[in-house]
Amino acid sequence: MDLDHNSVVAFSKSWGLFYLIALAVGVVVYTFWPSNRKRFNQAKNSILGEDDKPWK
Amino acid sequence: MIRQLTSSERQNAAVIAIAVAIVGLAMAAVGRTDVLGVHGVMVMLFAGAVLFYVLSGLYQPEPTEDRETSYYDDPIKVGIVLSMAWAVFGMFMGVWVAAQLAWPNLAFDAGWSSFGRLRPTHTTGVIFGFGGNALIATSFHVVQRTSRARLAGQLSPWFVLLGYNLFCLLAVSGYLIGVTQSKEYAEAEWYADIWLVIVWVTYFILYLRTIARRKEPHIYVANWYFMAFILVVAILHIVNNLALPISWGHAKSYTVWPGVQDAMVQWWYGHNAVAFFLTAGFLGMLYYYLPVRAQRPIFSYRLSILSFWGITFFYMWAGSHHLHYTALPHWVQTLGMTFSVMLLVPSWASAGNALLTLNGAWHRVRDDATLRFMMAAAVFYGISTFEGSFLAIRPVNSLSHYTDWTVGHVHAGALGWVALITFGSLYTLVPSLWKRERMYSAALVEVHFWLAIAGTLIYVFAMWNSGIIQGLMWRTYTEEGALAYSFVDSLVAMYPYYIARAFGGLLFLIGAVVGCYNIWMTVRSAPLAAPLNADVPIAPAVAGE
Numbered sequence A: 001m002d003l004d005h006n007s008v009v010a011f012s013k014s015w016g017l018f019y020l021i022a023l024a025v026g027v028v029v030y031t032f033w034p035s036n037r038k039r040f041n042q043a044k045n046s047i048l049g050e051d052d053k054p055w056k
Numbered sequence B: 001m002i003r004q005l006t007s008s009e010r011q012n013a014a015v016i017a018i019a020v021a022i023v024g025l026a027m028a029a030v031g032r033t034d035v036l037g038v039h040g041v042m043v044m045l046f047a048g049a050v051l052f053y054v055l056s057g058l059y060q061p062e063p064t065e066d067r068e069t070s071y072y073d074d075p076i077k078v079g080i081v082l083s084m085a086w087a088v089f090g091m092f093m094g095v096w097v098a099a100q101l102a103w104p105n106l107a108f109d110a111g112w113s114s115f116g117r118l119r120p121t122h123t124t125g126v127i128f129g130f131g132g133n134a135l136i137a138t139s140f141h142v143v144q145r146t147s148r149a150r151l152a153g154q155l156s157p158w159f160v161l162l163g164y165n166l167f168c169l170l171a172v173s174g175y176l177i178g179v180t181q182s183k184e185y186a187e188a189e190w191y192a193d194i195w196l197v198i199v200w201v202t203y204f205i206l207y208l209r210t211i212a213r214r215k216e217p218h219i220y221v222a223n224w225y226f227m228a229f230i231l232v233v234a235i236l237h238i239v240n241n242l243a244l245p246i247s248w249g250h251a252k253s254y255t256v257w258p259g260v261q262d263a264m265v266q267w268w269y270g271h272n273a274v275a276f277f278l279t280a281g282f283l284g285m286l287y288y289y290l291p292v293r294a295q296r297p298i299f300s301y302r303l304s305i306l307s308f309w310g311i312t313f314f315y316m317w318a319g320s321h322h323l324h325y326t327a328l329p330h331w332v333q334t335l336g337m338t339f340s341v342m343l344l345v346p347s348w349a350s351a352g353n354a355l356l357t358l359n360g361a362w363h364r365v366r367d368d369a370t371l372r373f374m375m376a377a378a379v380f381y382g383i384s385t386f387e388g389s390f391l392a393i394r395p396v397n398s399l400s401h402y403t404d405w406t407v408g409h410v411h412a413g414a415l416g417w418v419a420l421i422t423f424g425s426l427y428t429l430v431p432s433l434w435k436r437e438r439m440y441s442a443a444l445v446e447v448h449f450w451l452a453i454a455g456t457l458i459y460v461f462a463m464w465n466s467g468i469i470q471g472l473m474w475r476t477y478t479e480e481g482a483l484a485y486s487f488v489d490s491l492v493a494m495y496p497y498y499i500a501r502a503f504g505g506l507l508f509l510i511g512a513v514v515g516c517y518n519i520w521m522t523v524r525s526a527p528l529a530a531p532l533n534a535d536v537p538i539a540p541a542v543a544g545e
């Protein structure tokens, strides 16, 4: 394929659009996936602990 | 500090220092009287100083305790000190260049002290010296605490920290001597750029390896921001700095990018430097130190994930708003403008998330200047991103571009957001790192807070006024269709604002000096007899949440 300006533009306007939308959908699904809720709640509280040593 | 290293690590450190010194020698030999030669000598001196330190500690007793049972804090402590030292240097240079704009005689008729050479020492000093060291130090701290694991290396953190500062020194001294690539925020020449690539890749590997040995299964969101910062800055730096030196013995190089593509690459770099250097890493600080200081979990963890991906997706495309009304194709400008406007959504999501975290703890914000630093930072983050999205709209940009309005926007971001979140984080970090109960003086934190706020507001309002006046004067026509004002007329109108701006900057600088003193006195004060809540396992308490 000839990599001229027009074909790059065509590629980014089609595949660029799709992969960005796919990524966005993926992120939203991951964020709201019900079984992740527990993990996220745990994560946001995990930094408030007071021990200052690495875990074994 | 050397006592934390085993004797084989000390030997490795010496070998690395010797290798760097040999590179310096080679630079000096091929560069001779060129700036490259001067920088070669500097590299040798720097490596020699490190070598001297390592050799003089070579036979100190080795660490006896198991190092894996504690976090690696020495490089963080040094990073904080370096960061504050660069803050004072960089902000002093800023006040100086600001004063030069009001009183040009302050250039003293010398080449090295002319505006064009001092300005990049200011921007490099504050962005890379102050901001960069603060990012390295806090990222080392956050990644260990959130992973519950020690840094994955004993030497590499030092290599990253010292190597990075060597880069900053080469950059700043180069500008004073008169070398520059003429790329904004990437002025340093090719050899310094290559060195930074080595340092930065080491940084990224160190970070990934530390994450890989984490004991906490979930990677806390602050780490995502720090990783995005490290990874994307590496990519930006390499692509933007692709250049060919005119000879191996010469500091001067030319970029491989031609014409308008060079401009686009430069502002793709420039805007993502704002996004990933000046925003993503500092959001990492925000998402860790603000909840810790407020002792409240972040308002919405989900929102923090969504805004993370929003920021990473959108920022990448926004750079062309720096090139409105140029030879850049119109659709590329429109693309940048559209993404810049959309960027407001994830940006405000982060700012709102931070402020909502504080909702219900306003009494603490009132009483604790450290928390107030972070609260004000979130507010300024909201303001500057709103302003940025607005300035990116092409017709608005036709008024603001080339004027002081841009400078006002920059400093709402750089002083109000980046510097305030850094000071808030450091005031949280310093007592815990040095095992002190609190900062030496809460009153001085308060003084610093008000100096910083007053300085930022004076600065930003001066530049908003000045910029809009300037922009309007340049586009005012007489009835005959000629320009109503000459350029010099607009310059005269700027004069009072330039004085106000220098004053605002001076207040901010004084605040930073007060901060240095306070940190120094905290470090020197007596440590706590018993560490706070030592080794109480909290894992069960969290698991039930």
Ligand code: HEM
Residues within 6 Å of the ligand: B184, B270, B274, B278, B279, B318, B321, B322, B340, B341, B343, B344, B347, B381, B384, B385, B386, B387, B388, B389, B390, B391, B392, B393, B397, B400, B401, B402, B406, B409, B410, B412, B413, B414, B417, B418
């Ligand atoms: C939604 C986020 C943001 C957008 C859309 C945005 C947009 C813009 C625009 C349109 C300009 C003016 C370009 C010109 O006319 O030349 C600009 C300049 C600048 N902004 Fe932002 N901005 C944002 C956030 C920030 C933040 C948080 C900072 C932090 C310090 C920042 C730092 C800068 C700097 C350093 C410049 C000056 C670039 C130069 O040297 O010309 N921006 N930004």
